[in-house]
Amino acid sequence: MLRKMQQTVRVRFAPSPTGELHIGGVRTALFNWLFARNNNGQFILRVDDTDKQRSSEIYLQSILNSFRWLNLDWDEGPEVGGSYGPYRQSERLNFYLEEVERLLEQGKAYTCFCTAEELEADREKCRSLGQPPRYSGRCRNLTPDDISAKKKKGFSYVIRAITPESGETVVDDLIRGKVFFENKVFDDPIIIKSDGLPTYNFASVVDDHKMKITHVIRAEEHLSNTPRQQIIALQLGYELPSYAHVPMILAPDHSKLSKRHGATSVQEYRDLGILPEALLNYLALLGWSPGHDREIMSMAEMIELFSLERVSKNPAVYDMQKLIWLNGHYLRNASTVRITEMAIPFLLKESIISEEQVSQEKEKIEAVVGLVKEKVKTLSEIAEASVYFFHDDFVYDQAGVEKHFKKDGAAQMLIQIEEALQKASAFSAEELEKTFADLSKKTQIPLNKINPATRLAVTGRLMGPDLFPLLALLGREKVLARIKKARALFCLD
């Protein structure tokens, strides 16, 4: 504990820009971030873009946007810089080559000319013998003359690091304890590819060291990679960071989360109308708990309570319903002004309002959102529930029409409602509530007939926000016009 305090905690999240940031990545990033903030340490973003083919700037920008949207800030990394940069692996080639040169000189790595076909043949042979596929070590003992001759002929080559053939490597994991691996199951890993770029296992080790990373917190899928990285680190003479492998997030069918399971990227959740704080709170609960019955937590509370010791070992199945529930909670408790800002893009996208209205009718939009947000769970539902405040040409619920309009006396009732509303002294929620109560008393028609009929006439629906504030917001003119229209459209007499 004391030793931990002496050294500033430095953690990193190292996405490769080959796709959108997905929720598994966010959860890993979040745990890193919480751990850093809890320890007054630094959270570093590093771009693992050594796969030239698949990496793209578009994805990097999208990932950074997702981080910004989630409000997860990084102390060092792209755009903010830092004293251990550059933070893109594609710009750190000189570091890797320097280290490879050293390994080569020390005889801890060697040049390998084996072709893909040769390697495949080797693997095939191993398989047929019932053994695990393993590199034969054919090029380990090439002489310097062999090597320069082959290079001169233009053969392509890679650099491999030498792995001990016996003994074992122990990964001391903060979450799982000591995990033992026999060295004989590993072959000599490629550290520099034939395109001259480092492989993940090498670049990652070099960067973690050069960036003074103290804790490597990553998904469990990397656990079996860790001994290979430790072996490389050993060859390089590095001191090892602490490791913590967090459990994976699984789809409801217990398989690995993928596109076919629906939304997987942060961007998709954003488009669905999920709030960033809800997503983070939910993700924090997947594989971690503060220990007591606490579930809804602000970022400040999560920072305060987070510890790796309380991260669980077993994979967590992802449950959309609980996320939605949490989102509803945050939606209701957030300020109307903020939710309105966030809902506007959804209203625009569904053509419920125009750009012009955004600038000219902000107050009305806020009033609508304020009324409607109590009943919904996502921002896109806000849009859906707001339609009739801005459009007169909505469709009427068919079952509702049968039940409330196509009955004897329905027209009479609507007329009476109209008259009462016309005479109402003020068109406020309180006044309207009184108006309806009086009407019910006078006509002997119960409120549970008057109210739904009014709602149906005015909104086309049977459900929605409280009726009286709804009517008040719509205004006398629109309400009366809509009741007239419904009467003309549906009533028998």
Add this chain to the structure above:
RNA sequence: GGCCCCUUCGUCUAAUCGGUUAGGACACCAGCCUUUCAAGCUGGCAGCAGGGGUUCGAAUCCCCUAGGGGUCACCA
């Protein structure tokens, strides 16, 4: 298949060194509230994967079995 990890309600999880009527949350069901639907409140349903040990006592420690997941690339 080899190696590695994991196993508490349907799902996420709690239960400090072994002693709890195994707790909470989502979902589901019922009731209350109510002008609707939600929300909220109250209550209910539901779990220690199986089998052996160790122990006065095991969800908790050990072993085995089963199941799930990961990994074995010139992807990260």
